[in-house]
Amino acid sequence: MRRKMVSLCLVLMDAAIVALVPFIALYLRFEGLVNKRYLELFINYLPEIIVIRLAVFYMFGLYQRLWRYASIHELIGIISAVTISSIIIGVYMNVTGADIPRSIPVISWLLVILLLGASRLFIRVLHFVRHSRQDQVTNVLIVGAGDAGAVIAREINQRYNNTKRLIGFIDDDAYKHNQRLYGVKILGNCRDIARVTVEYQVKEIIIAIPSLGGPKLRDIVKGCKKTGCAVKVLPGLYELMDGKVSLNQLRDVDLEDLLRRDPVKLDLEEIAGYLTGKRVLVTGAGGSIGSELCRQIAKLSPNQMILLGKGENSIYEIDRELRDTYSTFKIEPVIADIRDESRINHIFDRFKPQVVFHAAAHKHVPLMEAQPDEAVRNNIFGTKNVAEAARRIGSETFIMISTDKAVNPTSVMGATKRVAELIVQSMNSKGKTKFAAVRFGNVLGSRGSVIPLFKKQIAKGGPITITHPEMKRYFMTIPEATQLVLQAGSMANGGEVFVLDMGEPVKIVDMAKDLIELSGLQPGKDIEIRFTGLRPGEKLFEELLTAEEGTNSTCHEKIYVANLKQVDEGQLQKALALLQIRERTPDEIVRLMEEILPSYRVTRGKVGQERRGAEESAVEDRPASKIVVGQVVVEG
Structure with a gap:
């Protein structure tokens, strides 16, 4: 359509030039004193002259050329x-008996060449000027003509109009098509992205739909990536706790976005009730x-925050x-090791955290x-030190972050975290402090997750190493997990182990393929995926509950309470x-x-290797066991 409009404009411009040239030629030939007979003659022949010129111009392809790149060939x-x-x-006028001065055809020939050439040169100069400006101005397309898209559009027009030009919106709501928002059109639906980016020379696509689920976002991102444009995405609603949208929040599409889950619904009044002030x-x-x-708590205006950690750089x-x-x-900021009991007691005596x-x-x-000795000292006795200090000074609430690896643990890390849960449960009856733990799976983007490792391996050209093609894990984003931890804290009455709804488990190999594709590469072709076998302590499937535990639902759809047995204090x-x-020794530990936790399945040493081998070989024949937990289906 746009090309047809350009061609039509060229035809009209050429028609005007061809129509004016005979009279300019007469004016030049007779130095302004044109005989009326010649004027009438050319007026009568003007339709034939225009038709002949334009027909020949068309036959020579003057309307099928890209004049912005005109050269000597044009x-x-x-x-x-x-x-x-x-x-x-000339032949036509001679045959029809037209009597005109012999110099007029020559002057007309020269004038048409000059004026046509000048018009095409003007097109090239105009394109050069526009292109030089466009080197500094990026054409932007926004996917999503809703509230978030409107905010981004307004910010582009008001604050970034010298570097970005908003050319339009894409939205699947047919009612919005061809309507305008902040002066620009809604140009079509997601199937039109490829066409629109070419037609309007789009360089950047912004996906501004925070409520969009992971599968739909994945499809949109794949379509956008095929265009070669830079693709930015607005964080999900779970990352916009305050509900504010800004252009500064835009980021490159990452794996967290492709696995985007439904937004977390928070009762901010309930959370603020035990944190504010x-x-x-x-x-x-x-x-x-x-x-x-710390970031999420800071938004709720506490009276004081004590940032305790062992690593000085990260605390800084x-x-x-x-x-x-x-x-x-x-x-x-406080630099301290939780294994140092006297230091922890001193800190709690000084700040008296509530x-x-x-x-x-x-x-x-x-x-x-x-x-294992380090895991025991840190995860078990470090937790004991902090919990006892909180109980002694009379803290109101104590929330421990636990892990799905504490369920039927096969690793020392998982076993120590389960013992830490037992410690927290046992503390609850010893004072006024409400003790609770929150259990969830892996978080995307954490320092210990596979994602940073995969990114480094991709940057080096591969291979990506995965222990087993069937390995699955539950994943949450860091903001979602922490918000649910805060919400669970507001529900704590003491002694609970809260379990977060982690959704469906995700295959690690599928995540690796997504990351490779987000890097603009092809799995198996550009980056090899290599399987290395299960490591000590690992299992193919993580569980959030044991079969005996089960859960009770809470007032929050994504938070459950595990039904745990009473801790034998003695x-x-x-x-x-x-x-x-x-x-x-490590084996003695x-x-x-094993004596404390009958469910602990050791994977160390020769027996552990045999067990891991049996698990790997049996995985193809093993149906995924399902434990229905309220509305949660836990797959193991």
Whole structure:
């Protein structure tokens, strides 16, 4: 359509030039004193002259050329077309008995060449000027003509119009098509993206639909990527806790977006009720989960935040980030090791936190498998130190971050986290502090997740290494997990282990393929995927519950409470005393944890290797077991 319009404009312009040239030629020949007879003669012949010229111009392809790239070849085409048309006109007028001065055809021939050439040169100059401006201005297409798209459009027009030009919207709502929003059209639906990007020379596509689910977003992203445009996406609603949309929030499409889950519905009043105006301490505050907890808590205006962690660099970074954003409450960065009981007691005596989020833990399964004594000291006795300090000073709420690896653990890390859950449960009856744990699976983008590793492997050209083609994991984004942790904290009455609805498990190999494609490469062709076999402590499928536990639903659709047995306090204290003996060998530590946790399936040593081999070989014949948990289906 656009090309037809350009051709029509060229035809009309040429018709005007051809119509004016005979009279200009007469004016030049007679130096302004034109005989009336000649004027009448050319007026009578003008329709034939225009038709002959335009017909020959068409035959020579003057309306099928890209004049923005005109060169000497196009000039030769103009001269040829004008010469042939001039000869035809001359013969026609001579045959029909027209008596005109012999110099008029020559002057007309020269004038038509000059004016046609000038018009085409003007087109090229105009394109050059526009193109030079477009080098600094990016044509932008917004997918989503809703509230978020409107905010982005307004911001582009008001604040970024010198670098971005909004050319239109794409929206699947047929009612909106051909209507205008902020002066630009809704140009079609998602199937029209490829056409629109070519027709309007789009360089950047913004997907502005925060409520869009992962599967639909995946389809849109694939269509956008095929155009070769830069693709930006607005974060999901779970990342927009305050509901505000801004162009500064746009980012490149990442795996978190393709796995986007339904937005989390939060009761902000309930959460604010136990956090606003309170002294809040977060252990592991420099880690992935801990730092995001700090960000989310900061939005709810606590009285004071104590950022406790062992790594000085990570604590420094989250401290500076919060100070740059918030100035209405006190922020105290504290460098401390949760294994140091006297240091932890001193910190709690000094700050007297009312709410404690315990996120500090050793989480790397293979590393802890090789060093079970460190896992025990940090995950078990570090948790015990923090929990006892909170109980002693009378904290109101204590929330521990747990993991799905604590269910039927096959790793030292999982086993130590399950023992930590037992400690938190047992603490609940010893004072006024409400103790609870929140159990969930992997989080995308955390330091210990596979995603950063996959990205590094892709950057190096591969291969991506995966332990098993059938390995599956539950995944959440960091913001979603932390928001649900805060919500669960508001529900805690004491002694609960909350279980988050993790949705459906995702194959690790499918995630790897998505990451490769997001990098503009092809799995198996550009980047090899190599399977290396299960590592010590790993299992193919994670579980959120044991078959005996089951859950009770809560008032939140994504939060459940595990039905756990009462902790045998005497047995737990006896086991902890035995674990605390420093001279224990790794195998002795593992045997002690087996006694504490009958569900612990050891995968260390020769027996562990045989068990892992049997699990790998049986996976093809093993139907996925399903435990229906309220509205949650847990697959193991």
